Amino acid sequence: xxxxxxxxxxxxxxxxxxxxxxxxxxxxxxxxxxxxxxxxxxxxxxxxxxxxxxxxxxxxxxxxxxxxxxxxxxxxxxxxxxxxxxxxxxxxxxxxxxxxxxxxxxxxxxxxxxxxxxxxxxxxxxxxxxxxxxxxxxxxxxxxxxxxxxxxxxxxxxxxxxxxxxxxxxxxxxxxxxxxxxxxxxxxxxxxxxxxxxxxxxxxxxxxxxxxxxxxxxxxxxxxxxxxxxxxxxxxxxxxxxxxxxxxxxxxxxxxxxxxxxxxxxxxxxxxxxxxxxxxxxxxxxxxxxxxxxxxxxxxxxxxxxxxxxxxxxxxxxxxxxxxxxxxxxxxxxxxxxxxxxxxxxxxxxxxxxxxxxxxxxxxxxxxxxxxxxxxxxxxxxxxxxxxxxxxxxxxxxxxxxxxxxxxxx
Amino acid sequence: xxxxxxxxxxxxxxxxxxxxxxxxxxxxxxxxxxxxxxxxxxxxxxxxxxxxxxxxxxxxxxxxxxxxxxxxxxxxxxxxxxxxxxxxxxxxxxxxxxxxxxxxxxxxxxxxxxxxxxxxxxxxxxxxxxxxxxxxxxxxxxxxxxxxxxxxxxxxxxxxxxxxxxxxxxxxxxxxxxxxxxxxxxxxxxxxxxxxxxxxxxxxxxxxxxxxxxxxxxxxxxxxxxxxxxxxxxxxxxxxxxxxxxxxxxxxxxxxxxxxxxxxxxxxxxxxxxxxxxxxxxxxxxxxxxxxxxxxxxxxxxxxxxxxxxxxxxxxxxxxxxxxxxxxxxxxxxxxxxxxxxxxxxxxxxxxxxxxxxxxxxxxxxxxxxxxxxxxxxxxxxxxxxxxxxxxxxxxxxxxxxxxxxxxxx
Numbered sequence: 001x002x003x004x005x006x007x008x009x010x011x012x013x014x015x016x017x018x019x020x021x022x023x024x025x026x027x028x029x030x031x032x033x034x035x036x037x038x039x040x041x042x043x044x045x046x047x048x049x050x051x052x053x054x055x056x057x058x059x060x061x062x063x064x065x066x067x068x069x070x071x072x073x074x075x076x077x078x079x080x081x082x083x084x085x086x087x088x089x090x091x092x093x094x095x096x097x098x099x100x101x102x103x104x105x106x107x108x109x110x111x112x113x114x115x116x117x118x119x120x121x122x123x124x125x126x127x128x129x130x131x132x133x134x135x136x137x138x139x140x141x142x143x144x145x146x147x148x149x150x151x152x153x154x155x156x157x158x159x160x161x162x163x164x165x166x167x168x169x170x171x172x173x174x175x176x177x178x179x180x181x182x183x184x185x186x187x188x189x190x191x192x193x194x195x196x197x198x199x200x201x202x203x204x205x206x207x208x209x210x211x212x213x214x215x216x217x218x219x220x221x222x223x224x225x226x227x228x229x230x231x232x233x234x235x236x237x238x239x240x241x242x243x244x245x246x247x248x249x250x251x252x253x254x255x256x257x258x259x260x261x262x263x264x265x266x267x268x269x270x271x272x273x274x275x276x277x278x279x280x281x282x283x284x285x286x287x288x289x290x291x292x293x294x295x296x297x298x299x300x301x302x303x304x305x306x307x308x309x310x311x312x313x314x315x316x317x318x319x320x321x322x323x324x325x326x327x328x329x330x331x332x333x334x335x336x337x338x339x340x341x342x343x344x345x346x347x348x349x350x351x352x353x354x355x356x357x358x359x360x361x362x363x364x365x366x367x368x369x370x371x372x373x374x375x376x377x378x379x380x381x382x383x384x385x386x387x388x389x390x391x392x393x394x395x396x397x398x399x400x401x402x403x404x405x406x407x408x409x410x
Numbered sequence: 411x412x413x414x415x416x417x418x419x420x421x422x423x424x425x426x427x428x429x430x431x432x433x434x435x436x437x438x439x440x441x442x443x444x445x446x447x448x449x450x451x452x453x454x455x456x457x458x459x460x461x462x463x464x465x466x467x468x469x470x471x472x473x474x475x476x477x478x479x480x481x482x483x484x485x486x487x488x489x490x491x492x493x494x495x496x497x498x499x500x501x502x503x504x505x506x507x508x509x510x511x512x513x514x515x516x517x518x519x520x521x522x523x524x525x526x527x528x529x530x531x532x533x534x535x536x537x538x539x540x541x542x543x544x545x546x547x548x549x550x551x552x553x554x555x556x557x558x559x560x561x562x563x564x565x566x567x568x569x570x571x572x573x574x575x576x577x578x579x580x581x582x583x584x585x586x587x588x589x590x591x592x593x594x595x596x597x598x599x600x601x602x603x604x605x606x607x608x609x610x611x612x613x614x615x616x617x618x619x620x621x622x623x624x625x626x627x628x629x630x631x632x633x634x635x636x637x638x639x640x641x642x643x644x645x646x647x648x649x650x651x652x653x654x655x656x657x658x659x660x661x662x663x664x665x666x667x668x669x670x671x672x673x674x675x676x677x678x679x680x681x682x683x684x685x686x687x688x689x690x691x692x693x694x695x696x697x698x699x700x701x702x703x704x705x706x707x708x709x710x711x712x713x714x715x716x717x718x719x720x721x722x723x724x725x726x727x728x729x730x731x732x733x734x735x736x737x738x739x740x741x742x743x744x745x746x747x748x749x750x751x752x753x754x755x756x757x758x759x760x761x762x763x764x765x766x767x768x769x770x771x772x773x774x775x776x777x778x779x780x781x782x783x784x785x786x787x788x789x790x791x792x793x794x795x796x797x798x799x800x801x802x803x804x805x806x807x808x809x810x811x812x813x814x815x816x817x818x819x820x
Binding site for chain 2: 088089091094095098173175177178179180184187188210211212277280281283284308309311312315316319323326389390391393
């Protein structure tokens with residue numbers, strides 16, 4: 001990896017005591033240098049306002065389905081090409097501002113955070129997709145434009161780009177923060193996320209966001225993990241097997257997740273509910289589906305024609321499956337799983353497959369992507385840790401431990 | 411009850427084949443006749459657009475936290491006094507339009523759907539509160555202004571006004587329809603609701619909304635019910651006891667809900683999460699709390715100072731309690747419970763207490779209010795039926811059966 005694409009560590013920035021003006025200058029310089037090629041940004045704020053707080057004015061990117069006062073929210077769709085500037089910040093932006101973050105602009109998203117790609121390229125894998133839908137945020141962090149960037153996940157929209165771009169991500173427990181001011185796709189699944197250079201940086205960001213102690217400082221005991229590999233491809237399986245060996249050597253317990261049936265049920269139910277809800281959330285867009293991407297139009301049409309009883313059955317399936325997964329996970333700290341099927345697919349036409357995130361997202365569980373692994377060809381591979389609901393701090397502590405153990409040593 | 415305040419049956423309207431123009435004329439005449447006194451409406455649409463669909467142009471009211479294209483969404487707060495007209499309908503409005511409903515205006519709400527009352531009076535109990543927060547919608551249906559009106563419920567904002575005003579209501583399973591275009595208070599609990607003259611009318615409306623068979627036609631078998639009376643006052647307890655006798659005589663099984671501990675846990679956890687989320691959803695309003703009602707300002711301040719671990723504990727408590735309640739409810743069709751502590755309190759200063767809805771709303775369960783009972787002084791008393799998640803049709807079928815059995819006979 002070329003130094004042009006070196007991520008920018010939040011922990012180092014905070015430790016350096018660089019002021020907001022200097023941090024902004026550095027962010028703008030990095031963006032100016034490489035975003036012509038990368039296309040991670042839709043628009044930059046000409047006059048970002050720093051705020052006080054533990055993060056002390058750190059520049060952050062905001063996915064362009066999240067309202068940022070003074071800039072339009074274009075949602076990656078021609079339907080919003082002439083959108084007016086948002087009047088107020090989304091609630092999650094307010095929360096990050098209170099933590100001391102300084103939003104510097106909007107990052108590219110797929111159309112309404114579904115599958116139709118934007119222009120963004122993958123700084124860690126030239127010629128390969130950055131993943132989606134939070135494409136611009138993942139790429140901006142991977143390229144060192146900003147130390148933090150906000151995403152959202154409905155299926156695998158935070159975790160998969162993190163894996164493809166080689167950065168860390170946190171998906172928050174569903175409904176942990178309100179989605180007020182965020183364009184909805186499937187409200188039962190739409191969750192907040194954030195990218196950073198490493199899990200340790202995410203831990204610091206989280207502690208600032210919720211005013212709680214830094215989870216990195218509590219990461220001492222080797223965790224108990226449940227390994228699930230799903231249908232991951234050979235490169236990802238190899239990375240997972242190597243990780244297992246190193247984690248066990250370092251003292252972790254790693255058992256196998258054996259109930260494939262419950263995962264299959266969740267994986268099947270998730271897209272049913274997602275389409276059903278998207279057709280209702282995006283009813284206005286469904287009425288003009290011919291101007292949408294075929295990906296999105298197809299989703300909305302599917303959802304609009306889903307019979308009520310099929311939707312209800314999918315909901316009940318998720319409820320029952322959720323109980324079983326909670327029982328299986330209870331003796332463990334987290335599930336260790338692939339963050340994507342493999343490295344980023346070549347080309348920009350597809351953002352890849354979210355299938356390995358669907359079962360966990362169906363349950364609204366928090367997930368951390370740990371970067372660092374590479375395919376034999378040198379492409380990034382992420383591992384995800386899935387935690388119990390409302391346990392972000394514990395999950396980040398586990399993530400810090402795992403990140404440290406797996407860190408390349410030489 | 412004076413005929414000025416006679417509700418307008420949806421089933422009768424649909425059977426009458428009255429066209430949209432005539433129905434609109436009748437609605438406007440009823441509003442003109444009594445709304446000067448009642449104050450159920452914030453604004454009427456000067457030019458409502460009928461749409462085709464099974465409901466065939468029935469006039470409906472829309473609570474003024476729900477966007478209706480062309481009219482402002484004022485949320486019952488001075489902060490929104492100069493709000494611009496909404497550009498697009500909320501998703502739930504689109505769904506009702508597709509069912510053939512014709513929105514005719516916005517109904518009064520408490521401030522941001524919390525406790526601070528609007529100007530609305532109770533047509534069924536002069537001098538008493540109509541309840542809140544969906545005050546205007548409940549009153550408009552009770553007064554026969556419209557056969558249907560939309561509400562929302564975060565604690566007891568649909569069920570309690572139905573009980574106080576003597577009308578039927580349905581609270582939908584949480585996240586059954588997206589809240590897109592609805593001002594959020596506590597997204598984990600915010601749910602849609604609808605009022606009608608009777609449960610049978612709600613069944614017809616539901617079948618139109620979801621394009622499924624009319625639940626009233628499936629209401630044949632006597633249901634199995636679990637009775638829970640909470641801390642209801644003596645008038646409500648008497649109504650509940652009388653209902654139990656009649657339902658058992660008609661063939662229903664009515665057992666007692668014995669796990670008061672799980673209810674207490676849910677009742678305690680609900681306001682913790684509600685305040686926590688409201689402080690984040692309404693962060694912009696929290697910043698100008700001095701212009702808000704003291705009720706709302708207090709809620710937001712409480713939520714802003716809730717420690718993260720307290721919020722997490724409340725969430726976990728709800729998850730565990732939800733499993734226990736689901737097990738207890740599994741052999742039954744519904745819980746039969748008071749819809750409010752008693753009749754509408756005198757005066758307009760308070761909208762009453764939502765405490766008897768909190769445990770069910772914490773779990774996101776659907777609830778139907780069955781009107782018809784009266785206190786010794788002649789004030790309305792509602793009974794609520796709480797169903798399993800995603801089972802609105804079954805719940806409405808049970809509600810129709812209960813309504814028929816309890817109907818006054820002479």
